[in-house]
Amino acid sequence: MTWDWAFAFEIFPRILEGVWITIGATVAAYAISLTLGLVLTLLRRSSFKPLSLLVAGIIEFIRVTPPLVQLFFVYFAFDMGPFLTGAIVLGVHYSTYVSEVYRSGINSVPKSQWEASKALNFSKAQTWKKVVLPQAIPPVIPMLGNYLIVLFKETPLLMGIYVMEMMMIARSIGAESYRFLEPITIVGFIFLVLSYPCALFIRYLERKSGQLPGSAEKGVKA
Amino acid sequence: MTEVDHAQNDRKVIVRYRDVKKAFGDNVVLNDLNLNVHEGEKVALIGPSGSGKTTIIRMLMTLEEPTEGTIEVDGEMLWHKEVNGKLEPADEKHLRKVRGKIGMVFQQYNLFPHMSIIRNCTEAPIHVLGLSKEEATERAKQMLEKVGLSDKVDMYPSQLSGGQQQRVAIARSLVMQPKVLLFDEVTAALDPELVGEVLEVIKDIAAEGETTMMLITHEMDFARDVADRVLFLDNGLIAEHGTPHDVIENPTSDRLKSFLGRFNSSHA
Numbered sequence: 001m002t003w004d005w006a007f008a009f010e011i012f013p014r015i016l017e018g019v020w021i022t023i024g025a026t027v028a029a030y031a032i033s034l035t036l037g038l039v040l041t042l043l044r045r046s047s048f049k050p051l052s053l054l055v056a057g058i059i060e061f062i063r064v065t066p067p068l069v070q071l072f073f074v075y076f077a078f079d080m081g082p083f084l085t086g087a088i089v090l091g092v093h094y095s096t097y098v099s100e101v102y103r104s105g106i107n108s109v110p111k112s113q114w115e116a117s118k119a120l121n122f123s124k125a126q127t128w129k130k131v132v133l134p135q136a137i138p139p140v141i142p143m144l145g146n147y148l149i150v151l152f153k154e155t156p157l158l159m160g161i162y163v164m165e166m167m168m169i170a171r172s173i174g175a176e177s178y179r180f181l182e183p184i185t186i187v188g189f190i191f192l193v194l195s196y197p198c199a200l201f202i203r204y205l206e207r208k209s210g211q212l213p214g215s216a217e218k219g220v221k222a
Numbered sequence: 223m224t225e226v227d228h229a230q231n232d233r234k235v236i237v238r239y240r241d242v243k244k245a246f247g248d249n250v251v252l253n254d255l256n257l258n259v260h261e262g263e264k265v266a267l268i269g270p271s272g273s274g275k276t277t278i279i280r281m282l283m284t285l286e287e288p289t290e291g292t293i294e295v296d297g298e299m300l301w302h303k304e305v306n307g308k309l310e311p312a313d314e315k316h317l318r319k320v321r322g323k324i325g326m327v328f329q330q331y332n333l334f335p336h337m338s339i340i341r342n343c344t345e346a347p348i349h350v351l352g353l354s355k356e357e358a359t360e361r362a363k364q365m366l367e368k369v370g371l372s373d374k375v376d377m378y379p380s381q382l383s384g385g386q387q388q389r390v391a392i393a394r395s396l397v398m399q400p401k402v403l404l405f406d407e408v409t410a411a412l413d414p415e416l417v418g419e420v421l422e423v424i425k426d427i428a429a430e431g432e433t434t435m436m437l438i439t440h441e442m443d444f445a446r447d448v449a450d451r452v453l454f455l456d457n458g459l460i461a462e463h464g465t466p467h468d469v470i471e472n473p474t475s476d477r478l479k480s481f482l483g484r485f486n487s488s489h490a
Contacts, residue, residue: 115285116332120346120398121322124314130345134336 032091037098105136242291269455325400385416
């Protein structure tokens, strides 16, 4: 099959329309995973053992089943429409990974910070909000950013439940015209153009993280 | 064991340990502690590591729960609540109420690295005591001035030396105006040349008188200068106690003699 430039230019705008659905699904799913991920992390740390075990079990269950199966299941079990189903399922699926990222961030905050908070009589909620999370989150921002890219690249899965994202459009163009090379290449090209700057930005954040506030280069330590 | 309470009997008891025992599994670190600390009193705790002295103050700060016995702060049970004449374990609300009377300075300073010096000192007064931002800032600046760091308010902990960080930690706990202030080997992590500045600050605060202090220290000269009473802990028991003169200058037991001796030789 040879590349047809005229055809490629003709279908480009049509595929580009799907980019908004792709981005919309990514942003919605990412927002769900960031929020739900934190909730899962906090519930998992509950001192009430049955609750933390239950949450750990749910996380494990979601993580060991394929997202495509989850998509079909939710799509047919609940009548929410393709886009909403897609955003929720991907969001919930990735919240289990994001939760693991939060967990490593929280574990990196030394026990002494909790003790200092107690000595100043902060409540549990204040300790989380003012002391622990502000130290736990910044170091894991690059890792969280990585999941944004992974999630973005995972959105073509949504064509399984007929969300009109880029890949779905490309495939229908192929089905109409019997030309698959151009639409699929264009989709790949758009993914590349959008993910690469994100990846560069995350690399920049990675370089920056690990620096304490107030230290221009390396912290001065006694 | 008899209750250790012979100094300053005329002043109100602010901390009372009753038959307190602490064990981690089978390992008993503190045995049957009975101790009264009086308002305004400065008590130094000395002894080899593992003798139980840190556990004594950590239980008071609610960082460690006693295995048995009770601790009273200012007439109120710390780890227990009296419900219909019976003692029940205290809930977080009760712990928080009584804990507010205690403050602590840690060996590793434990400043909040993501907050400026002034925010380290104002965050708790604003959100725990409910002071306005202006009041809290005013009070924090006074305390930072007292520890000689009023020019560092906008810096971050990582920009200060260990001695300066520890002075900030002292100011931070003073802003909360605790009735009892605990010092857990606060100079042990410092370079030798920075120890003096921190001890001077503590001596100044002690000289003001009103705050009750319990200090764990390996600095015998400092203990002698600052303390009204010295407790020598050994194997989870108060092995010897009395005025600094009695305990540090005229130790009676062989254990204490050898402890002090070891000490002097290592710090010669």
